[in-house]
Amino acid sequence: MFLALxxxxxxxxxxxxxxxxxxLIAWLVFILSGLGNGLSTLSAATIKNWEAEHVVYENxxxxxxxxxxxxxSLQSKIEAQPGVEEVAPFSQAVxxxxxxxxxxxxxxxxxxxxxxxxxxxxxHPEVIEGKAIEPTIKNGVVANITLKDQKGYAIGDVIxxxxxxxNAKIIGFVENETFNHLPSLFANMDFVRxxxxxxxxxxxxxxxxxxxxxxLGKVVDAIQMEKEVDGVEVVTKSSAINGMPGYTAExxxxxxxxxxxxxxxxxxxxxxxxxxxxxxxQQFGVMKAxxxxxxxxxxxxxxxxxVLSFFSIxxxxxxxxxxxxxxxxxxxxxxxxxxxxxxxIVLLVISVGSSLFSVRRISKIDPLTALGRVE
Amino acid sequence: MTLSMKNVSKVYKEGESQIIAxxxxxxxxxxxxxxxxxxxxxxxxxxxxxxxxxxLKPSQGEVKIDNKNxxxxxxxxxxxxRLHEIGFILQTSNLMPYLNVLDNLLLLKKMSGKVTKQDxxxxxxxxxELGLTDKFEKFPNELxxxxxxxxxxxxxxxxxxxxxxxxxxxxxLDTNRANEVVSLISKEVKARGRAAIMVTHDERMLAYCDRxxxxxxxxxxxx
Ligand SMILES: Nc1ncnc2c1ncn2[C@@H]1O[C@H](COP(=O)(O)OP(=O)(O)OP(=O)(O)O)[C@@H](O)[C@H]1O
Ligand SMILES: [Mg+2]
Numbered sequence: 001m002f003l004a005l006x007x008x009x010x011x012x013x014x015x016x017x018x019x020x021x022x023x024l025i026a027w028l029v030f031i032l033s034g035l036g037n038g039l040s041t042l043s044a045a046t047i048k049n050w051e052a053e054h055v056v057y058e059n060x061x062x063x064x065x066x067x068x069x070x071x072x073s074l075q076s077k078i079e080a081q082p083g084v085e086e087v088a089p090f091s092q093a094v095x096x097x098x099x100x101x102x103x104x105x106x107x108x109x110x111x112x113x114x115x116x117x118x119x120x121x122x123x124h125p126e127v128i129e130g131k132a133i134e135p136t137i138k139n140g141v142v143a144n145i146t147l148k149d150q151k152g153y154a155i156g157d158v159i160x161x162x163x164x165x166x167n168a169k170i171i172g173f174v175e176n177e178t179f180n181h182l183p184s185l186f187a188n189m190d191f192v193r194x195x196x197x198x199x200x201x202x203x204x205x206x207x208x209x210x211x212x213x214x215x216l217g218k219v220v221d222a223i224q225m226e227k228e229v230d231g232v233e234v235v236t237k238s239s240a241i242n243g244m245p246g247y248t249a250e251x252x253x254x255x256x257x258x259x260x261x262x263x264x265x266x267x268x269x270x271x272x273x274x275x276x277x278x279x280x281x282q283q284f285g286v287m288k289a290x291x292x293x294x295x296x297x298x299x300x301x302x303x304x305x306x307v308l309s310f311f312s313i314x315x316x317x318x319x320x321x322x323x324x325x326x327x328x329x330x331x332x333x334x335x336x337x338x339x340x341x342x343x344x345i346v347l348l349v350i351s352v353g354s355s356l357f358s359v360r361r362i363s364k365i366d367p368l369t370a371l372g373r374v375e
Numbered sequence: 376m377t378l379s380m381k382n383v384s385k386v387y388k389e390g391e392s393q394i395i396a397x398x399x400x401x402x403x404x405x406x407x408x409x410x411x412x413x414x415x416x417x418x419x420x421x422x423x424x425x426x427x428x429x430x431l432k433p434s435q436g437e438v439k440i441d442n443k444n445x446x447x448x449x450x451x452x453x454x455x456x457r458l459h460e461i462g463f464i465l466q467t468s469n470l471m472p473y474l475n476v477l478d479n480l481l482l483l484k485k486m487s488g489k490v491t492k493q494d495x496x497x498x499x500x501x502x503x504e505l506g507l508t509d510k511f512e513k514f515p516n517e518l519x520x521x522x523x524x525x526x527x528x529x530x531x532x533x534x535x536x537x538x539x540x541x542x543x544x545x546x547x548l549d550t551n552r553a554n555e556v557v558s559l560i561s562k563e564v565k566a567r568g569r570a571a572i573m574v575t576h577d578e579r580m581l582a583y584c585d586r587x588x589x590x591x592x593x594x595x596x597x598x
Pocket of ligand 2: 420421422
């Protein structure tokens with residue numbers, strides 16, 4: 001630490017520049033992970049928020065709600081399966097909503113995901129304003145708060161559903177509920193059914209049609225259940241999330257970018273520290289000549305890199321939160337503190353790890369270098 | 376015997392040709408002895424010091440420092456030996472550029488563990504003796520060549536090493552300073568019972584030494 005800190009202090013400019021590189025890399029990593037996280041939240045937040053462990057689809061649906069059509073009458077059979085604690089039917093539709101008196105000048109219809117659940121279901125998120133849906137208010141819906149914050153809807157507003165004669169009434173708001181990149185609109189199952197299957201035959205002859213069931217229960221045997229209940233496929237919640245349209249592709253893209261970014265920065269950082277070390281070959285030779293052990297020099301290098309990277313990464317995190325504040329509200333940016341810590345540690349490990357390359361080099365330096373003969 | 380070298384040879388291989396830098400050299404230096412080596416450039420003096428200081432392995436022969444045969448020591452033991460038994464004054468003063476004068480001396484103590492108050496006091500005492508009273512906080516690039524050399528000398532005294540090896544310590548000093556520095560080394564040797572070997576070109580410095588050797592084409596002879 002002694003050498004490390006003294007040298008940092010003496011070579012302020014040089015180390016500021018290297019620190020800056022690490023700050024920029026960290027900044028980029030955190031921004032990218034925040035965007036990735038925001039995007040994946042946007043595409044499946046509602047499902048992620050579910051307490052459920054498994055989801056039941058129609059056989060062949062491939063964990064896609066839009067391809068799955070089941071009858072709610074299966075519910076009792078599923079409930080009877082071993083390990084199942086609770087079953088909740090779920091139905092979804094993509095809609096556009098507009099104020100009942102028409103769209104004002106300069107405004108647009110708003111896309112939303114209409115999600116049918118049962119009023120007392122465990123799929124109903126906690127309302128932060130107003131009240132939850134109830135069977136007695138058939139057309140009552142609970143909307144994601146962004147409809148209020150960004151689109152100006154309020155409790156008590158009656159909204160028209162585009163392409164349908166149905167009207168809904170906003171009775172409550174929830175937060176962080178999005179589905180398919182759209183704000184969620186929770187409604188009574190009957191209401192959704194009325195909207196979706198109003199045309200004769202549109203339910204393929206399935207009685208009481210729904211899209212899927214969410215199952216609560218830690219010890220459910222999915223394979224066994226598929227055997228017992230005809231015509232269903234049972235997947236874990238994470239498979240259900242991956243089945244959301246675009247989710248895997250989006251996540252894959254972001255992950256790929258992150259991985260490349262991290263791998264490339266590992267190289268960049270390693271090269272920087274390596275060059276820095278090579279420049280000091282003569283100095284290390286002198287230290288060895290006057291009796292420094294490899295361990296002493298290695299500790300000096302590693303602790304220096306650690307201090308430098310640690311503070312650079314902290315600054316990178318700070319910058320990221322500052323940037324997040326100036327991002328427009330619609331930007332799907334969501335910094336998960338857990339992710340920030342994980343990526344921070346990954347970056348720290350990378351830079352300290354890459355400095356170990358230089359340390360290997362040090363151990364090979366001949367103390368004779370000190371005599372200025374061996375170059 | 377602090378240093379004992381028996382029939383030491385050093386051969387540098389360069390492609391096809393060989394350079395015999397040291398040829399069957401023997402020398403013994405006891406504690407309290409101050410020995411000088413003179414000789415023309417390229418005769419093998421620095422090579423000799425490097426071997427005596429355990430920086431370089433001889434091609435042949437036996438080197439014992441404090442009765443330890445250095446051929447049998449591992450890297451780690453060698454650096455321990457260099458740190459605790461040998462004080463090096465290199466041909467070009469080699470200070471850490473980012474440490475101030477005082478820290479350059481204390482670095483040695485850092486290497487062997489903790490720096491105590493006494494170490495600080497001792498370092499200052501040495502620097503004062505070498506006429507560097509108001510340079511404690513200066514960095515090497517703020518010193519003259521001679522001042523740097525004196526810091527390097529102080530550093531070689533810092534650890535209680537039994538063997539001091541100096542490669543032309545007075546090269547960049549004026550006559551007065553050179554006299555002071557060499558008499559200081561001589562004083563250290565006598566007072567603290569160390570052994571010292573000094574390579575020099577300066578015939579006037581030989582007066583301080585107990586014995587003078589001449590190196591010529593890798594062969595060492597007592598004057
Ligand atoms: N690493 C090396 N590889 C090959 N030859 C070397 C090496 N080091 C020294 N030599 C050769 O060994 C001989 C002795 O070199 P050395 O440095 O010991 O001379 P010196 O007496 O210290 O000279 P000077 O007074 O100029 O410092 C020289 O001919 C030199 O070229
Ligand atoms: Mg020489």
